[in-house]
Amino acid sequence: MTAAAISAAMAEMGRAAKEAARTLALAPGAQRDAALQAMAKAVVSNVDTILEANAHDLRALAPDANTPAFRDRLALSRDAIAAIARGIEAVAAQPDPLGQILAKWTQPNGLKIARVAVPLGVIGVIFESRPNVAADAGALAIKSGNAVILRAGSEALRSCLALHRCLVRGLQEAGLPAAALQIVPHADREAVGAMLQGLNGTLDLIVPRGGKGLTARVQAEARVPVLAHLDGINHVYVHRDAVVPMAVDVVRNAKLRRVSVCGAAEALLLDQGLAADAQRAIVGALLDGGCEVRGDAAVQALDARVRPAEASDWGQEFLAPIMAARVVAGLDQALAHIAQYGSQHTDAIITEDAEVAQHFLARCDSAIVLWNASTQFADGGEFG
Incomplete structure (x- = not known):
């Protein structure tokens, strides 16, 4: 794809996500939880497909990335996929965070004020080699009423696409828009740049999950708020x-x-x-x-x-x-x-x-x- 084509495609993803976010923000907690439960079931029922995609990713690793630590982050197993499904179910079981009154007070003039938990809007998650991040980020976003655009690292892309199909199936079964949970379907780095620029104002937050190089780039170039950490020393x-x-x-x-x-x-x-x-x-x-x-x-x-x-x-x-x-x-x-x-x-x-x-x-x-x-x-x- 040309740079112009990627920019246009990413802008359309942002537009669709923003529209889906409005629907998701108004969806009852029970509907969002039903979507999460359906996602977990889809992950379990498609374990062979996910493992096949993951095996392809592992075989395609470049020599400089084929280290024990990298393979450990990338590799999936039946137990690991079952744990991903359980994690989605655990998110579904949590109390609905939306509508919670976090604080309230009355001003001396009688004005009553409340701080209420609401969705952020559209979150961009840029990550590298851990396929489970696709499921974790997707589940947490839907639970909290936020649309999300995922951008996976090239090494984990096939695994993440397989997981993403399961997540979208869950959304659709619950009657929620598929555009609420999107993934960039290619590994072109131009997509990262487009996300960092905010996708024409449709992204409300960027969350990088990866190494120092990725996080440093996001913090240096992002034109939207960033939630990040660097090393784990x-x-x-x-x-x-x-x-x-x-x-x-x-x-x-x-x-x-x-x-x-x-x-x-x-x-x-x-x-x-x-x-x-x-x-x-x-x-x-x-x-x-x-x-x-x-x-x-x-x-x-x-x-x-x-x-x-x-x-x-x-x-x-x-x-x-x-x-x-x-x-x-x-x-x-x-x-x-x-x-x-x-x-x-x-x-x-x-x-x-x-x-x-x-x-x-x-x-x-x-x-x-x-x-x-x-x-x-x-x-x-x-x-x-």
Whole structure:
């Protein structure tokens, strides 16, 4: 397609989405939930078609993209598709967010004011290699009464098109317009540029889901509001009063459950007041689990398998079985390290000292701050 043809096609998608958004905003919650339930059933009944499309995507991976982490994000299985369907059903089961009175008050002159939850309008979601994002974003948009235009990465396009057909079937079965949930049917980068310009004023919000390059481009070029985050340089600080078996389990899960997701921990901070045997057990569990540990001198002294850390390791999002580790003097140094090298995504403290934990929760300036819990809870729909 020529640039002019792509621009015209994208403008038409925006126009259709805006029209569908008006219908969707007035649709009863029960109708939107019926659409979501039908979407989930369509996903389950088309599992073979989705797997076939995904296998095609995997076979077509370019050599530079064919890494274990990338394949992990892209690959689907019967269990993964069943989880996608359950996720859609879980969204349907949530209370209707529309029409909720968030606040209300009366002015001294008697004027009564209420803040009421309403749809945003049309949301553009630009993402890369995770096909489940198509279903997640689509389901959340419909639940909240918003139309959505999806733009998938080229590597995941066939998988996302197969999922999209299931989602549209659900909309149609519930009597809602198919244009409320559209996907760009090709991987031409001109489509991204058109979305960033706002599709002639029809896009109300852009949400990028992908790597630093994608997110940085969206934030730099978008002419509409953007909801985004960059890297997931996440930390686990093990305080001197941590329960060691818990610390071992949490650290191992935070790093190794899925190394390719943005909630994976990338740095381990060990309190110098934590017994050497406890520090050794935590580091050893990572090493025994197949994780490469890059540590400072104190961590290297715990286990001969630890490799020396480079300065660049402290602010690195590895997305691989690699973790940077250092010993810190205490809470203040841990917080200073996180402030310097973290990305304000997700950080955790492991301790039985409630006062220390509350101090960490109050001072750690991250979107998600956890106490005695894995950073991997940032992945998926764990928060409901």
